[in-house]
Amino acid sequence: MTFQNELINWYLVNKRDLPWRHTNDAYTIWLSEVILQQTRVEQGLPYFNKFLENFPTVTDFANATEAKVLKLWQGLGYYSRGRNMHATAQNVVNNYRGIFPNLHDELIKLKGIGEYTAAAISSFSSGEARAVVDGNVFRVLSRYYGIDTPINSPAGKKEFYALANELLYRADPALYNQAIMEFGAMQCKPKSPNCTICPLVQSCYAFKNDKVNVLPVKTGKIKQKHRYINYFVCTENDQVLVKERQAGDIWQHLYDFPSLETKESIGINNAGFLEQVKAVFGEEVEVTLISTKKHLLTHQIIHVQFFALKNYIFNFKKQKELNWVSLNKLDELPQPKVIHDFIQGYFYKNEME
DNA sequence: AAGCCGGGGCG
DNA sequence: CGCCCAGGCTT
Numbered sequence: 139m140t141f142q143n144e145l146i147n148w149y150l151v152n153k154r155d156l157p158w159r160h161t162n163d164a165y166t167i168w169l170s171e172v173i174l175q176q177t178r179v180e181q182g183l184p185y186f187n188k189f190l191e192n193f194p195t196v197t198d199f200a201n202a203t204e205a206k207v208l209k210l211w212q213g214l215g216y217y218s219r220g221r222n223m224h225a226t227a228q229n230v231v232n233n234y235r236g237i238f239p240n241l242h243d244e245l246i247k248l249k250g251i252g253e254y255t256a257a258a259i260s261s262f263s264s265g266e267a268r269a270v271v272d273g274n275v276f277r278v279l280s281r282y283y284g285i286d287t288p289i290n291s292p293a294g295k296k297e298f299y300a301l302a303n304e305l306l307y308r309a310d311p312a313l314y315n316q317a318i319m320e321f322g323a324m325q326c327k328p329k330s331p332n333c334t335i336c337p338l339v340q341s342c343y344a345f346k347n348d349k350v351n352v353l354p355v356k357t358g359k360i361k362q363k364h365r366y367i368n369y370f371v372c373t374e375n376d377q378v379l380v381k382e383r384q385a386g387d388i389w390q391h392l393y394d395f396p397s398l399e400t401k402e403s404i405g406i407n408n409a410g411f412l413e414q415v416k417a418v419f420g421e422e423v424e425v426t427l428i429s430t431k432k433h434l435l436t437h438q439i440i441h442v443q444f445f446a447l448k449n450y451i452f453n454f455k456k457q458k459e460l461n462w463v464s465l466n467k468l469d470e471l472p473q474p475k476v477i478h479d480f481i482q483g484y485f486y487k488n489e490m491e
Numbered sequence: 492a493a494g495c496c497g498g499g500g501c502g
Numbered sequence: 503c504g505c506c507c508a509g510g511c512t513t
Contacts, residue, residue, distance in 0.1 A: 174508045215497025272508045
């Protein structure tokens with residue numbers, strides 16, 4: 139039996155029942171595909187349901203505020219996906235009569251849709267013959283055919299795309315694309331795949347040559363940078379001072395608090411730090427540490443400290459991104475997870491118990 | 492070509 | 503702790 143038929147047969151027996159597999163609506167598939175970028179199915183599934191419920195059509199999506207979109211996206215990470223989706227929804231309403239494109243060459247023009255997502259939406263929605271190449275496909279092809287070209291190099295991308303399109307089962311591209319991705323996710327897993335029950339084991343290069351654990355090859359390693367962000371929680375009656383994060387850094391357009399970033403770990407008894415705090419909040423300011431947290435991102439290790447302030451003064455006019463928000467509206471704002479967790483524990487502790 | 496962008500799960 | 507996840511955008 140062919141490689142393609144083995145995969146499809148395996149898929150028909152072992153596939154999970156996932157909601158986006160019951161439709162060929164391009165908008166719905168777009169929702170699922172963008173949510174699932176760099177995201178596990180189990181993590182993305184509740185977000186897919188939430189978005190479809192809040193935005194049944196692309197017009198509903200386009201008419202929402204960006205803050206609403208980011209609030210629904212909160213906790214999922216890579217927030218530019220949400221902002222790009224919002225822009226694309228408005229683009230589709232304005233320039234495509236609200237009809238979501240389902241052909242590769244149109245899809246690839248849209249913000250937030252790259253080669254993978256254009257192939258996925260077009261094949262699943264219109265049946266167009268475009269091979270998907272995601273992390274699963276890289277892994278399956280690399281192991282089965284023994285390809286050690288780094289998957290994160292341009293040469294690797296080219297090579298794997300060429301092979302994937304050559305292998306594409308043209309009688310049913312959508313079925314084959316689903317099959318190879320599901321096979322990668324469930325059977326040919328990154329860690330400890332169960333090769334003894336694999337239908338392709340007899341012809342698998344990696345298994346034959348004991349290279350399952352070294353394929354696929356990926357070059358370079360991510361350098362993580364340490365950052366030390368000190369947040370100041372200013373409250374006034376039932377109001378709290380929040381800050382909208384701007385472009386050029388993490389968590390763009392999400393909300394946190396006014397802060398001072400330092401080069402290294404400091405405490406409030408650090409003279410230089412206290413000096414900086416007084417420069418911003420006045421000589422009379424009283425600072426007390428509330429809590430500390432280490433927050434991990436792909437490229438950054440963020441050491442976060444939360445401080446409560448009393449007797450502070452502040453020049454608001456210099457900081458247009460700052461706003462007072464009442465506590466009962468605070469949870470409507472999109473927040474990074476580390477901020478959301480802090481707020482839940484600090485302001486809404488009683489409601490949690 | 493390399494860097495940047497989150498958060499979670501698993502060995 | 504390191505790696506990976508239905509990647510894409512910017513420089």
